[in-house]
Amino acid sequence: MVVIGGGIAGCSSALALAGRGVNVTLLEASNRLGGRYGSVKIPGLERQIDRTQNVFFRNFERFLQLLATCESRESVKLQKSTMLAFLEVDRGRISKIEAGSLPPPNHLSASFLNANFLGLGDKFSMQKAVQTIQATNEQQRRELDDLSFLQWLEDNSQSKRSISRFWNPISKLALNLDCSEASASSAIFLFKKALLGNASAFDVGCFTNDFTNAVSSNLRRTLADSDVEVHLSTPVTSLFRDSGVVTGVNTKNGFHAATVVIICTPISDTARLLTGSSASMASHEVAERLAKLGNTSQIGIHAFHEGPVLPEGIPFVICCDEPLIQMLFDRSGELDDGKRSGLPGHWICCPVSYADKYQEWDDELIKTEYQRVIEIAFPESPPLIDFHVVRINRFATAMRTGSQRDRPNPLDAGEGVILGGDWINIDWPSSLEASTRAGLVAAATYLRENRVRDFSDWKHDEKWPDWPNSAKKEDEDWRIWE
Ligand SMILES: Cc1cc2nc3c(=O)[nH]c(=O)nc-3n(C[C@H](O)[C@H](O)[C@H](O)COP(=O)(O)OP(=O)(O)OC[C@H]3O[C@@H](n4cnc5c(N)ncnc54)[C@H](O)[C@@H]3O)c2cc1C
Numbered sequence: 001m002v003v004i005g006g007g008i009a010g011c012s013s014a015l016a017l018a019g020r021g022v023n024v025t026l027l028e029a030s031n032r033l034g035g036r037y038g039s040v041k042i043p044g045l046e047r048q049i050d051r052t053q054n055v056f057f058r059n060f061e062r063f064l065q066l067l068a069t070c071e072s073r074e075s076v077k078l079q080k081s082t083m084l085a086f087l088e089v090d091r092g093r094i095s096k097i098e099a100g101s102l103p104p105p106n107h108l109s110a111s112f113l114n115a116n117f118l119g120l121g122d123k124f125s126m127q128k129a130v131q132t133i134q135a136t137n138e139q140q141r142r143e144l145d146d147l148s149f150l151q152w153l154e155d156n157s158q159s160k161r162s163i164s165r166f167w168n169p170i171s172k173l174a175l176n177l178d179c180s181e182a183s184a185s186s187a188i189f190l191f192k193k194a195l196l197g198n199a200s201a202f203d204v205g206c207f208t209n210d211f212t213n214a215v216s217s218n219l220r221r222t223l224a225d226s227d228v229e230v231h232l233s234t235p236v237t238s239l240f241r242d243s244g245v246v247t248g249v250n251t252k253n254g255f256h257a258a259t260v261v262i263i264c265t266p267i268s269d270t271a272r273l274l275t276g277s278s279a280s281m282a283s284h285e286v287a288e289r290l291a292k293l294g295n296t297s298q299i300g301i302h303a304f305h306e307g308p309v310l311p312e313g314i315p316f317v318i319c320c321d322e323p324l325i326q327m328l329f330d331r332s333g334e335l336d337d338g339k340r341s342g343l344p345g346h347w348i349c350c351p352v353s354y355a356d357k358y359q360e361w362d363d364e365l366i367k368t369e370y371q372r373v374i375e376i377a378f379p380e381s382p383p384l385i386d387f388h389v390v391r392i393n394r395f396a397t398a399m400r401t402g403s404q405r406d407r408p409n410p411l412d413a414g415e416g417v418i419l420g421g422d423w424i425n426i427d428w429p430s431s432l433e434a435s436t437r438a439g440l441v442a443a444a445t446y447l448r449e450n451r452v453r454d455f456s457d458w459k460h461d462e463k464w465p466d467w468p469n470s471a472k473k474e475d476e477d478w479r480i481w482e
Helices: 008-018 061-069 109-114 120-135 138-142 149-155 160-175 184-193 211-225 267-274 281-293 363-377 432-449
Strands: 002-004 025-027 039-041 048-050 076-079 083-088 093-098 204-207 229-231 236-242 245-251 254-257 261-263 295-305 316-319 327-330 346-352 384-397 417-419 479-481
Touching: 002 008, 002 245, 008 025, 008 061, 008 211, 008 432, 039 211, 048 211, 061 432, 093 109, 109 120, 120 160, 120 184, 138 184, 149 160, 149 184, 160 184, 204 211, 204 479, 211 229, 236 267, 245 261, 261 267, 261 432, 267 281, 295 363, 363 384, 417 432
Parallel strands: 002 025, 002 261, 025 229, 076 479, 083 316, 261 417
Antiparallel strands: 039 048, 076 204, 083 093, 236 245, 245 254, 295 346, 295 384, 316 327, 327 346
């Protein structure tokens, strides 16, 4: 078995298969595991940092299982209960949306009623929209894929203010897309799974160190312990086909024979591997569908101040009505003691989602916008001493309107290839959770085809049976983000 791509999807697939006794070779083009998520060294900073703010949620159950199986629980913290803080920049006023004692989907209702950033009329129509989302079954939801989420919100009488202050920021955070472009099906999936699913589904999690230090080395060790043969700096240049079946892969270092190949590379690399003169029609068709999906970009803003900027007890805020400075995270507060060395000051990280139109902005312009927001909202904040901007072109696979039909199933390419990147047809938007699930779905597809017991009808909503539990509430093995 050859797995191509050592991102979260490829590592998940390789580990899951090795755990079932399959002989796996993992081929990764770059010199480290973890994929596009990894940390980078940026000029002017002494140490490597994550390119943007990284977050996950308690409902990322398969990803949390992966962290547990790699003994990376220590590297993350999760909110004890859901709390989202909305900042009205012009007033410097923060409204907290917190989980209360009512059962879901009403667990956030009480704090919504008291929140200042929305009017009473907004809240009543939002309550109706929530009920409609809850009542939408899976088939109805999937039928909404050609509709934009914005259109759905307008059809459901959502006010401009609730769209710009609530629905769109959450859409951007989770889909990396503005609601005018996001598929209503993907957005409704997200709201059902996250905010309305169960009372702890949207507890936010953060990393207590940079991702490469926190997770990549643990992935490497766990793969080695599981007898997966890992080849770094080994890009696969083409698939080797014999009589319409892929029987190996060519790399710049030589040929690897394989009875089965699992592809967990990004959409453009996958499309390249699936095309070529000897590739089948089905392979070419999948490549065309992937090309239609495309990517969306993000910008990571890293600002360093002489001291904390956000008020005590507020780990992050969503900035109302701010197109560029969408969120502010107290990244220094997330890091463990001893993991802040080499930083020039107190770190505020600001992820700019759906950032295509800001990619051309120069750093000074971005800095001016950042300072404007901070000076209005937090006039007493300590001075800014250092500022960096990181542009990320291929942040996520785009779940635009109509994207559902372009997400292939694992066996769609034929030729004995199994597809496993975060873009396969699993409903979850491109994310750490989607990539883990995709890798496991690819592994389960192989195990099912080979009639391994337990996998005849495994679904990705179920626990991966061989791995430890995800972070259930009150599970003391996981750290709390206070
Ligand atoms: C900077 C950044 C931050 C992010 N933050 C978050 C976050 O906070 N929360 C969240 O949920 N999601 C986040 N995402 C999205 C999430 O990281 C991705 O959805 C996920 O990592 C995709 O995993 P993957 O394994 O499918 O693909 P990738 O991570 O892209 O991995 C694919 C791997 O394949 C390798 N490869 C490519 N071509 C070849 C080849 N020919 N031969 C061999 N190897 C090859 C690549 O080098 C890469 O390592 C972030 C993305 C980025 C870029």
